[in-house]
Amino acid sequence: xxxxxxxxxxxxxxxxxxxIMVLEMKVPxxxxxxxxxxLHDLWAVFLxxxxxxxxxxxxxxNHHHMLHATRQISGGVLxxxxxxxxxxxxxxxxxxxxxxxHFAPQPMAMYGAVMLMAAMAYWILxxxxxxxxxxxxxxxxAVGDDWKAKLSPLxxxxxxxxxxxxxxxxxxxxxxxxxxxxxPDRRIERVLADxxxxxxxxxxxxx
Amino acid sequence: xxxxxxxxxxxxxxxxxxxIMVLEMKVPxxxxxxxxxxLHDLWAVFLxxxxxxxxxxxxxxNHHHMLHATRQISGGVLxxxxxxxxxxxxxxxxxxxxxxxHFAPQPMAMYGAVMLMAAMAYWILxxxxxxxxxxxxxxxxAVGDDWKAKLSPLxxxxxxxxxxxxxxxxxxxxxxxxxxxxxPDRRIERVLADxxxxxxxxxxxxx
Amino acid sequence: xxxxxxxxxxxxxxxxxxxIMVLEMKVPxxxxxxxxxxLHDLWAVFLxxxxxxxxxxxxxxNHHHMLHATRQISGGVLxxxxxxxxxxxxxxxxxxxxxxxHFAPQPMAMYGAVMLMAAMAYWILxxxxxxxxxxxxxxxxAVGDDWKAKLSPLxxxxxxxxxxxxxxxxxxxxxxxxxxxxxPDRRIERVLADxxxxxxxxxxxxx
Amino acid sequence: xxxxxxxxxxxxxxxxxxxIMVLEMKVPxxxxxxxxxxLHDLWAVFLxxxxxxxxxxxxxxNHHHMLHATRQISGGVLxxxxxxxxxxxxxxxxxxxxxxxHFAPQPMAMYGAVMLMAAMAYWILxxxxxxxxxxxxxxxxAVGDDWKAKLSPLxxxxxxxxxxxxxxxxxxxxxxxxxxxxxPDRRIERVLADxxxxxxxxxxxxx
Numbered sequence: 001x002x003x004x005x006x007x008x009x010x011x012x013x014x015x016x017x018x019x020i021m022v023l024e025m026k027v028p029x030x031x032x033x034x035x036x037x038x039l040h041d042l043w044a045v046f047l048x049x050x051x052x053x054x055x056x057x058x059x060x061x062n063h064h065h066m067l068h069a070t071r072q073i074s075g076g077v078l079x080x081x082x083x084x085x086x087x088x089x090x091x092x093x094x095x096x097x098x099x100x101x102h103f104a105p106q107p108m109a110m111y112g113a114v115m116l117m118a119a120m121a122y123w124i125l126x127x128x129x130x131x132x133x134x135x136x137x138x139x140x141x142a143v144g145d146d147w148k149a150k151l152s153p154l155x156x157x158x159x160x161x162x163x164x165x166x167x168x169x170x171x172x173x174x175x176x177x178x179x180x181x182x183x184p185d186r187r188i189e190r191v192l193a194d195x196x197x198x199x200x201x202x203x204x205x206x207x
Numbered sequence: 208x209x210x211x212x213x214x215x216x217x218x219x220x221x222x223x224x225x226x227i228m229v230l231e232m233k234v235p236x237x238x239x240x241x242x243x244x245x246l247h248d249l250w251a252v253f254l255x256x257x258x259x260x261x262x263x264x265x266x267x268x269n270h271h272h273m274l275h276a277t278r279q280i281s282g283g284v285l286x287x288x289x290x291x292x293x294x295x296x297x298x299x300x301x302x303x304x305x306x307x308x309h310f311a312p313q314p315m316a317m318y319g320a321v322m323l324m325a326a327m328a329y330w331i332l333x334x335x336x337x338x339x340x341x342x343x344x345x346x347x348x349a350v351g352d353d354w355k356a357k358l359s360p361l362x363x364x365x366x367x368x369x370x371x372x373x374x375x376x377x378x379x380x381x382x383x384x385x386x387x388x389x390x391p392d393r394r395i396e397r398v399l400a401d402x403x404x405x406x407x408x409x410x411x412x413x414x
Numbered sequence: 415x416x417x418x419x420x421x422x423x424x425x426x427x428x429x430x431x432x433x434i435m436v437l438e439m440k441v442p443x444x445x446x447x448x449x450x451x452x453l454h455d456l457w458a459v460f461l462x463x464x465x466x467x468x469x470x471x472x473x474x475x476n477h478h479h480m481l482h483a484t485r486q487i488s489g490g491v492l493x494x495x496x497x498x499x500x501x502x503x504x505x506x507x508x509x510x511x512x513x514x515x516h517f518a519p520q521p522m523a524m525y526g527a528v529m530l531m532a533a534m535a536y537w538i539l540x541x542x543x544x545x546x547x548x549x550x551x552x553x554x555x556a557v558g559d560d561w562k563a564k565l566s567p568l569x570x571x572x573x574x575x576x577x578x579x580x581x582x583x584x585x586x587x588x589x590x591x592x593x594x595x596x597x598p599d600r601r602i603e604r605v606l607a608d609x610x611x612x613x614x615x616x617x618x619x620x621x
Numbered sequence: 622x623x624x625x626x627x628x629x630x631x632x633x634x635x636x637x638x639x640x641i642m643v644l645e646m647k648v649p650x651x652x653x654x655x656x657x658x659x660l661h662d663l664w665a666v667f668l669x670x671x672x673x674x675x676x677x678x679x680x681x682x683n684h685h686h687m688l689h690a691t692r693q694i695s696g697g698v699l700x701x702x703x704x705x706x707x708x709x710x711x712x713x714x715x716x717x718x719x720x721x722x723h724f725a726p727q728p729m730a731m732y733g734a735v736m737l738m739a740a741m742a743y744w745i746l747x748x749x750x751x752x753x754x755x756x757x758x759x760x761x762x763a764v765g766d767d768w769k770a771k772l773s774p775l776x777x778x779x780x781x782x783x784x785x786x787x788x789x790x791x792x793x794x795x796x797x798x799x800x801x802x803x804x805p806d807r808r809i810e811r812v813l814a815d816x817x818x819x820x821x822x823x824x825x826x827x828x
Contacts, residue, residue: 020641093234096234223434493682503643
């Protein structure tokens with residue numbers, strides 16, 4: 001089974017999610033809609049959009065890297081991937097709700113819950129690919145001890161609780177997780193580069 | 208005629224259908240929109256969305272497998288594929304109606320009707336491909352006696368009738384069909400694997 | 415310049431146009447929204463949708479065939495293609511207006527106007543490709559005397575006029591054009607097949 | 622890292638942005654919605670849509686050319702590309718606002734601001750690619766002194782200021798920038814063609 005169509009489908013879904021999210025930014029209506037003051041109500045929606053855009057960018061980048069290092073796909077991987085896309089598809093809804101409520105406690109907690117489910121779905125997808133690839137695969141070595149993937153769910157859980165006490169803390173934690181991940185995942189790139197280099201060395205030895 | 212663009216177009220349409228379906232989940236409006244109670248009205252919409260997401264995932268997976276085992280495409284196949292996508296494109300509408308009416312009889316029946324048409328369109332597509340591929344093709348052997356494809360329309364018809372008596376029965380039947388199909392279609396994978404193995408054996412014999 | 419990205423982009427835009435068109439079919443609102451009677455107002459929207467779906471399917475199929483027989487792309491072709499997609503992108507708007515007004519004269523005429531512009535844009539695209547390919551190219555021979563492409567704009571013009579007298583005549587003409595085109599364009603396929611056969615014969619002669 | 626998925630993802634996002642922009646053209650509602658007079662209010666929305674469509678077409682074309690001349694992609698390039706798509710994703714919002722306010726000062730200025738950010742994001746993307754490709758790369762030579770890319774931001778800044786004095790001046794400037802760019806960027810094509818020709822000559826010399 002080839003991975004090309006899985007990549008194309010995932011790209012399509014993530015591209016659409018990112019783009020329809022902006023539909024939550026409604027054009028100010030009414031006679032005073034040509035006033036910049038009309039934008040005032042939109043700042044929270046804009047901030048929410050920017051945050052979710054970064055999150056979806058991170059997922060796309062990591063998905064890209066993960067599948068680049070993948071050689072085989074199974075039926076289970078297809079479903080694990082659809083499961084991840086399901087939670088990501090709920091991001092526009094929670095983003096819009098968070099923004100329009102001006103960061104009220106419940107929407108803030110709900111945002112964290114969807115992000116937590118997406119993080120767990122990503123972890124399931126990674127492991128279903130590793131089960132096909134085997135423990136000695138390039139990807140298995142590339143992932144190593146994935147401290148980011150272990151820390152993020154913990155921070156989401158803390159943020160969900162904090163949202164009911166002080167929503168700003170939850171917001172700060174979501175920002176923190178985004179920053180942790182925005183630093184591009186050079187591990188897979190590095191191990192891939194090492195793998196290519198080693199393969200070149202070994203093939204040189206045998207000649 | 209190459210199948211690549213047919214796959215890409217179908218992936219695009221299914222990706223968009225899946226993603227715009229979530230637009231039916233409207234952000235709670237009004238001053239009390241930061242209340243989790245505001246989500247109460249959304250549970251039926253969410254359940255409907257999750258069910259339809261699984262259905263569209265099944266169609267995507269099976270479409271993926273079917274075209275993987277396909278070598279030739281005709282003009283008739285292009286139209287049969289567009290016909291399938293037409294019925295799938297109505298899924299967001301019936302899903303939203305079913306959810307917003309809290310599973311009322313008529314929307315429940317309408318959901319089954321669209322699913323029945325989609326199932327028949329898939330059967331037409333499969334047969335228009337088989338007509339090009341021939342009875343001895345890999346795909347023809349892979350499909351075999353397709354009991355799932357025979358049972359599903361029957362269950363849809365029963366569900367459409369049951370919706371007017373007790374909508375919950377229709378809902379249970381839709382769930383049952385989804386469960387039957389979620390078990391990935393390993394038949395095509397197996398026959399393909401057998402086909403490759405046999406080809407390898409025969410080419411070995413001739414050397 | 416390679417044609418792959420042009421095909422992919424066009425597929426994407428047409429896939430999205432087809433799919434967002436269904437968003438015009440709004441879920442019946444209000445307490446009586448679980449009544450099939452609520453669907454009564456939607457029949458015109460549904461009919462409009464089905465007609466436009468067939469039109470977009472025709473455009474996708476013909477676009478597919480045309481580019482399959484194309485070997486070179488220029489900067490002018492990119493813009494001619496974007497011009498075609500511009501008019502196609504207006505189809506959801508006129509479709510929705512036609513349906514929601516229950517086939518009133520002005521929307522019926524406007525539908526024909528957009529279809530006329532799209533047909534002319536397709537003709538411009540074809541000719542900008544032919545200018546690159548040359549008069550002896552496979553595509554030039556495949557197109558031949560394109561009576562469908564010559565008849566359609568004429569029928570659109572008649573329909574636009576007829577819409578103000580009797581909208582049903584315009585509707586019948588739109589249906590007629592769709593039927594003329596739905597018969598797949600086997601000419602390009604045939605000429606391509608002939609071309610391959612002749613090339614095979616000639617290469618056999620030279621051996 | 623391969624550039625194919627970057628191209629596909631960018632194509633997807635731009636295709637969706639272009640297509641959802643037309644959703645701002647709302648079907649005229651009410652009993653008089655079958656009147657062409659109902660379209661009167663839409664002319665500004667239509668003009669805004671046509672202008673933004675051309676802008677997005679320019680971005681797609683230039684993005685296409687730029688990546689065609691690119692051989693290597695880094696993690697930084699992925700993020701620079703996402704950054705460009707972020708600003709482009711805001712185009713439907715400012716386009717809708719500009720049109721619905723009938724070209725009021727503030728929306729006109731806001732349109733220029735988003736365009737300015739997109740132009741700067743494109744410049745950052747180009748330079749992050751050039752950093753990977755090196756100063757002697759085909760792309761570096763193809764870009765040369767990019768007077769269009771230097772003039773456009775200047776015109777946007779003037780337009781933003783002019784919008785508050787006389788919005789029509791801002792509109793004329795946006796049109797001017799579009800016209801400057803619509804002339805296809807033949808420089809990259811020419812340098813690529815030269816590069817191929819020179820490579821052919823040199824390989825002929827060495828034989």
